[in-house]
Amino acid sequence: MNEMLHEVxxxxxxxxxxxxxxxxxxxxxxxxxxxxxxxTHVGCEHGVCGACTVLVGDEPVRSCLMxxxxxxxxxxxxxxxxxxxxxxxxxxxxxxMNPVQQAFTECHGLQCGFCTPGxxxxxxxYLDDHLDPTSDEAREAISGxxxxxxxxxxxxKSVLRAAEIKAERRAxxxxxxxxxHPGPVAAEGVPS
Amino acid sequence: xxPAPFEYHAPRSVEEAVAVLAEVGHDGKVLAGGQSLIPILxxxxxxxxxxxxxxxxxxxxxxxxxxxxxxVGALVRHSGLERSDSTHAALPLLRQAVVNVxxxxxxxxxxxxxxxxxxxxxxxxxxxxxxxxxxxxxVGPHGIREVGWQHFFLGALETVLAPDELAVATRxxxxxxxxxxxxxxxxxxxxxxxxxxxxxxxxxSDGVVSAAxxxxxxxxxxxxxxxxxxxxxxxxxADAGFGSALDQAxxxxxxxxAPETDIxxxxxxxxxxxxxxxxxxxxxxxxxxxxxxxxxxxxxxxSSRTNAAFEGLGGGRR
Numbered sequence: 001m002n003e004m005l006h007e008v009x010x011x012x013x014x015x016x017x018x019x020x021x022x023x024x025x026x027x028x029x030x031x032x033x034x035x036x037x038x039x040t041h042v043g044c045e046h047g048v049c050g051a052c053t054v055l056v057g058d059e060p061v062r063s064c065l066m067x068x069x070x071x072x073x074x075x076x077x078x079x080x081x082x083x084x085x086x087x088x089x090x091x092x093x094x095x096x097m098n099p100v101q102q103a104f105t106e107c108h109g110l111q112c113g114f115c116t117p118g119x120x121x122x123x124x125x126y127l128d129d130h131l132d133p134t135s136d137e138a139r140e141a142i143s144g145x146x147x148x149x150x151x152x153x154x155x156x157k158s159v160l161r162a163a164e165i166k167a168e169r170r171a172x173x174x175x176x177x178x179x180x181h182p183g184p185v186a187a188e189g190v191p192s
Numbered sequence: 193x194x195p196a197p198f199e200y201h202a203p204r205s206v207e208e209a210v211a212v213l214a215e216v217g218h219d220g221k222v223l224a225g226g227q228s229l230i231p232i233l234x235x236x237x238x239x240x241x242x243x244x245x246x247x248x249x250x251x252x253x254x255x256x257x258x259x260x261x262x263x264v265g266a267l268v269r270h271s272g273l274e275r276s277d278s279t280h281a282a283l284p285l286l287r288q289a290v291v292n293v294x295x296x297x298x299x300x301x302x303x304x305x306x307x308x309x310x311x312x313x314x315x316x317x318x319x320x321x322x323x324x325x326x327x328x329x330x331v332g333p334h335g336i337r338e339v340g341w342q343h344f345f346l347g348a349l350e351t352v353l354a355p356d357e358l359a360v361a362t363r364x365x366x367x368x369x370x371x372x373x374x375x376x377x378x379x380x381x382x383x384x385x386x387x388x389x390x391x392x393x394x395x396x397s398d399g400v401v402s403a404a405x406x407x408x409x410x411x412x413x414x415x416x417x418x419x420x421x422x423x424x425x426x427x428x429x430a431d432a433g434f435g436s437a438l439d440q441a442x443x444x445x446x447x448x449x450a451p452e453t454d455i456x457x458x459x460x461x462x463x464x465x466x467x468x469x470x471x472x473x474x475x476x477x478x479x480x481x482x483x484x485x486x487x488x489x490x491x492x493x494x495s496s497r498t499n500a501a502f503e504g505l506g507g508g509r510r
Contacts, residue, residue, distance in 0.1 A: 003197050023200030024244065026234075046231035047298060048384075059300040065230045066301065069200055070223070070247055089204070114454040121295065143382035146296025 008068045012037065013081030020085050023069050025190070028052040030068035031078055039079040039117050044148035053118035054078050056059055060125045082124055087169050093154065099165035100124045100158070109158030111149035113136035119145045195230070196239035202248050206331050206360055209246055214333050214356035216242040218243065222358060223247070224266060227294070227302035229308045237285060251362060261363045266306070270299035277316045283366050283485075284480070285373035286367075289320045289391060292375060295383040309359045313348045314410045316377070316386040322415035323373075323391045323407040324364040332357040345414040371395040372481030374473040377409055378465055386410050386464035387457045390475045390497070398482040401427050404441070404474070410464045411449040418448045420474075429478065438474055442467040 003022040019034040031037045043049035046065045052063040055077035083096035091097045100123045110116045126141045138159035203209040213220050231408040232238050253267040262283045270290050280287045292435050307317045321341045328339045333356055344351055377389025389409030395402050404420035423440035451462035
């Protein structure tokens with residue numbers, strides 16, 4: 001069967017991207033296969049594991065439970081885009097990291113890294129609304145993301161540490177090393 | 193784990209959507225939030241030839257609050273319902289229940305009307321629609337019709353919606369003055385389908401229960417409302433025997449429900465669970481009913497909870 005193709009244009013990490021895909025293309029596959037943004041991981045493909053979580057607008061959604069055609073015209077942030085956000089800073093490794101990425105690095109919040117993209121996007125959105133979560137609240141916030149390595153202890157620590165880093169970077173007199181990242185265009189891949 | 197091919201339609205109006213539905217008939221399926229539908233498509237449990245994506249239809253994303261009811265449009269996401277403070281003030285049961293629907297990322301996309309039209313016996317919102325004596329607004333080729341909840345659900349995953357009809361809104365009736373509500377469910381894993389759940393409402397006048405009812409999740413194949421007034425009606429909250437009235441109510445629930453055994457839990461366990469959840473939820477509903485006096489032992493029942501799975505009882509946990 002020759003499937004009809006739909007031209008889908010959306011803004012991913014601040015860059016307009018277009019690809020022609022069949023209607024059944026999941027947003028997760030669109031990001032990975034059509035835009036070669038393989039940071040978004042695909043685990044269960046039925047919304048349970050949370051690995052494919054991306055931000056649509058400012059809200060976390062499961063990219064495996066959305067069709068690319070339904071994302072027409074929307075703004076999507078994947079894990080690749082977190083280092084481009086205003087609160088990202090160049091870190092010791094030379095890479096730009098937002099507070100959540102920095103905290104996961106510091107607190108050993110990952111082992112194999114498969115669940116990490118979904119956790120980073122989920123926690124990034126969560127901390128925008130919850131500036132100072134308790135340990136219990138942090139645990140609740142990540143309850144929709146499965147990790148089979150860490151036992152979650154260090155992920156909870158990372159969430160709490162991320163809130164601290166976020167607050168430090170917000171404070172105007174903070175002596176945080178590193179410069180704000182220049183913006184999306186410089187670090188983004190070639191737009192199609 | 194990829195959906196089978198389908199033809200995609202993105203109508204801009206309800207009329208256009210209904211026209212497409214009428215044209216494709218039984219081979220069509222409506223896509224709103226897709227948080228139940230897309231897993232089914234991914235696993236190829238269903239492979240409709242046409243998907244009618246209503247996300248671009250205008251005028252379906254409003255919550256309208258009147259003195260009698262809360263009307264929720266077909267594109268209102270669970271999270272929109274959850275965050276709306278005016279909705280919470282008008283009908284607290286909605287937020288109390290909707291925070292139990294999966295995880296925030298699912299609620300950001302899934303719609304309340306969609307979960308009612310999906311009619312999963314494990315769905316929270318069909319039970320809430322029933323307890324609120326709610327109505328579904330349905331548009332078909334011959335215009336609009338309203339279907340009361342008692343007539344809407346035919347069986348698990350089955351409703352009276354015809355292939356050429358679209359559920360455009362649901363109306364949840366507000367509670368009479370002096371009514372408190374609560375929602376409780378228990379799941380093996382956070383955000384997973386509940387083994388059993390219950391929504392309760394209790395109306396208290398002059399310190400005496402004048403009406404009480406419950407509806408259920410995962411233990412009846414279609415939503416059903418059990419009148420608990422025979423067990424609790426006329427009881428004074430100050431009455432030392434109120435605990436035995438709660439026992440009676442729990443017993444009535446045990447007899448009313450018809451759970452099934454599956455790999456997650458036996459029918460007996462679910463029956464026990466839903467009766468206990470009801471026992472615990474009723475005092476919470478009473479405490480929210482503006483009752484002048486809440487019986488101390490009734491409140492003590494709540495604070496004695498030990499199972500972490502019951503932590504959602506208070507609602508608003510997410």
